[in-house]
Amino acid sequence: MKRQPLKVGFDLDGVLLYNPARIFRPVIVFFKQLFLPEEKDKFHLPKTGLEKFIWWILHKSSFMPAPGLKDIESLVEKKQIKAYIVSARYESLKSDFNSWIKKIGVNKYFSGIYYNNNDEQPHLFKENMINKLKLDIFVEDNWDIVSHLFRKTKSEIFWIYNLFDRKIIYKNKFSSLKKALLKINSMIN
Template sequence: MKKVLKVGFDLDGVILYNPIRVFRPFAKKFLKPLKAGVLGQEKESFYFPRSNFEKFLWRLIHLTSFKINRGYDDLKKLSKNKGIRLYLVTGRYGFLEDDYEKWLKKINANKVFEKCYINKKNTQPNEFKEEIIKKLKLDIYVEDNWDIIEKLNHHTGAEILWITNLVDRVIPYKNKFNDLKEVSLFLKKFSSRHV
């Protein structure tokens, strides 16, 4: 019998197009010393907004994930295929849940994804994703953030696909894609071969 292929997707930068995504590598350089110094957070951890003002800014940043990515229609078609099961796993923190719910409706998530997960307990996004990937025994996870890719490759057995950006594109990686459309086409081919 054919095994069902289980694939997880990140939300921001993968299902949704985020135009400021390309600034992330710069923001990282800037935020790292700031995090350690002013904000008193661990250098290697992902930033978590603590004060109301920081949360407000964080919300604004996520409001820029304003449109559905090219290729989502292909994914919808793919979800009808019985040999594949799609899951949405976002590292978004709990206080962004209202915006997340709005997006789930807009993208008709209940028709496309088997189940959707948000990081309600505000753990580190990579740890949350790792936990769900293991729990669901995902074969593949699609991510746009290079730092998270490295961590997931280290801690899970899933095949991690990377949707890259203009700045990070030079980093060599085996599963590198330009957009969701390319990923969808890859998954379509892959699932037809997958036994």
């Protein structure tokens, strides 16, 4: 058993918010290699008004709270975990971010809620935050970010995978937030 409470960080889009659009990640990577080869290893940062609008529409598809939020609340109440949100959402999505935080009511029981207000590269922002907060576990849905954090942090990176990426071999992979929380529960009890 690890020391308690465990410090557990959660990504927002695709983890705390269920996002059907995340199954398109491999498709987006493919088109990016085709049209933006110079950005192959980077995440595209929306610059023009149109791009920001498209980004906003994509994020609008993160439309429902994921099953499992109640389980996080009860783990926090039992003082078994301390929960954090580390989202790499860009500054242009701030008001949408805040309204989701309000809607899912997490500010009452989460110890810290962070988003990418300086528009850093998402994987670097998350790496820095995980190290700064000294998280024991971080739950993330984007495979590109998982594979970066796995190499660059000491935290255990839990991956919530999607249909197209399911063949990737990785130790801590889960089909849903609920399943990831079951594993966290088993580490505590």
